[in-house]
Amino acid sequence: MTSKKTALITGVTGQDGALLAELLLSKNYVVHGVKRRSSLINTDRVDHLYHDPHEADVDFFLHYGDLTDSTNLIRIVQEVQPDEIYNLAAQSHVQVSFETPEYTANSDAIGTLRILEAIRILNLGAKTRFYQASTSELYGKVQAVPQSETTPFYPRSPYAAAKLYAYWITVNYREAYGMHASNGILFNHEGPTRAETFVTRKITRAVAAIHLGFQDKLFLGNLDAQRDWGNARDYVDGMWRILQQDEADDYVLATGETHTVREFVERAFAEIGIIIGWKGEGVAERGFDAKTGRCLVEIDARYFRPTEVDLLLGDPTKAFHKLGWKHTTTFPQLVSDMVASDLIVMKQRGRV
Ligand code: NDP
Numbered sequence: 001m002t003s004k005k006t007a008l009i010t011g012v013t014g015q016d017g018a019l020l021a022e023l024l025l026s027k028n029y030v031v032h033g034v035k036r037r038s039s040l041i042n043t044d045r046v047d048h049l050y051h052d053p054h055e056a057d058v059d060f061f062l063h064y065g066d067l068t069d070s071t072n073l074i075r076i077v078q079e080v081q082p083d084e085i086y087n088l089a090a091q092s093h094v095q096v097s098f099e100t101p102e103y104t105a106n107s108d109a110i111g112t113l114r115i116l117e118a119i120r121i122l123n124l125g126a127k128t129r130f131y132q133a134s135t136s137e138l139y140g141k142v143q144a145v146p147q148s149e150t151t152p153f154y155p156r157s158p159y160a161a162a163k164l165y166a167y168w169i170t171v172n173y174r175e176a177y178g179m180h181a182s183n184g185i186l187f188n189h190e191g192p193t194r195a196e197t198f199v200t201r202k203i204t205r206a207v208a209a210i211h212l213g214f215q216d217k218l219f220l221g222n223l224d225a226q227r228d229w230g231n232a233r234d235y236v237d238g239m240w241r242i243l244q245q246d247e248a249d250d251y252v253l254a255t256g257e258t259h260t261v262r263e264f265v266e267r268a269f270a271e272i273g274i275i276i277g278w279k280g281e282g283v284a285e286r287g288f289d290a291k292t293g294r295c296l297v298e299i300d301a302r303y304f305r306p307t308e309v310d311l312l313l314g315d316p317t318k319a320f321h322k323l324g325w326k327h328t329t330t331f332p333q334l335v336s337d338m339v340a341s342d343l344i345v346m347k348q349r350g351r352v
């Protein structure tokens with residue numbers, strides 16, 4: 001009988017952390033997750049995986065921790081002795097990073113260093129493989145399209161600048177200490193459990209709420225930003241594949257298609273039978289129900305970012321050839337699934 005592999009996931013209460021925990025448990029791993037203390041319980045996304053630790057054969061454990069606290073991270077890594085660490089914890093909201101740049105650097109940049117140092121200090125370099133949640137935001141101001149592992153980076157936010165440090169410190173620990181440390185450069189990935197302040201989920205929740213009569217209209221920022229949106233379930237499978245390679249390396253995971261925020265809005269409203277027509281320009285632009293003339297989308301300048309990332313389009317060729325990875329969900333299917341899920345959730349709750 002082979003013993004089970006042990007994985008440690010930071011950010012386990014987030015969209016990706018919870019989906020990855022589910023995937024690894026289905027692959028017979030013992031999974032440890034790091035959660036932050038909060039005044040309200042914030043484990044909704046992993047509650048279905050959790051069992052009382054006093055029960056027999058429990059494979060999922062939660063530890064209190066924070067990426068800003070080195071001693072705590074060292075203690076957790078020492079206790080868990082993981083075969084694989086997935087560093088998914090981050091202040092992950094680009095716009096919020098302009099408001100909280102120092103905290104974002106502390107958690108997203110130095111937090112990554114703290115975990116790599118924990119592996120080094122504990123002499124786990126030969127045992128523990130490390131995955132860093134890198135991002136297409138690294139490409140920032142467009143240098144080339146599509147973007148691949150060799151495209152130059154040009155970060156456009158405190159979030160992206162912090163993630164740039166995390167990317168390179170991961171590469172450096174691989175080269176300096178021979179660690180099995182890899183970056184997944186993941187393009188936007190979404191799904192029904194996406195946090196509600198990211199644009200996709202904000203749109204699909206609003207569409208459901210408007211359909212059910214709980215909300216009048218949707219306020220958005222830049223409608224012309226283009227993103228390569230995939231399904232988060234595909235992307236956590238890619239993370240796992242990256243850590244199963246004999247050699248550590250860096251990989252782009254993307255769909256190879258790009259769409260504007262405007263297209264996402266149009267598709268989402270189409271799911272409830274509304275065709276959106278647009279009038280006006282810039283902040284004065286409005287989206288109307290083409291049949292009734294009712295205004296459903298307005299621009300609110302507060303959602304514009306000081307510096308924007310205009311166009312993301314990934315080239316996942318390397319991941320396809322080396323990892324056998326490919327996205328499975330089309331853009332229309334993703335939008336449709338998210339609207340359908342929000343309609344169900346909102347009908348059950350009876351409110352926004
Ligand atoms: P979420 O925002 O949904 O989850 C982030 C997780 O990190 C949450 O569990 C959060 O805890 C935790 N966290 C935040 N700050 C700290 C901290 N200081 N210490 C410990 N935990 C912390 O992000 P996603 O699941 O969408 O993304 C996962 C990772 O992948 C992030 O690093 C993100 O930057 C990166 N990424 C995401 C992409 C995407 O499209 N989703 C694309 C590319 C990269 P809490 O629940 O308490 O807030």
Ligand code: GDR
Nearest residue numbers: 092094135136137187188197198199200220221222225303
């Ligand atoms: P992003 O995702 O910044 O790409 O980062 P987000 O959904 O926040 O923005 C996508 C694009 O939509 C535009 N936009 C709005 N965005 C938000 N949040 N709210 C709005 O009202 C709105 N209106 C227009 C934005 O300007 C932007 O151009 C996500 C995060 O998951 C990161 O952690 C991750 O690294 C990247 O994806 C890849």
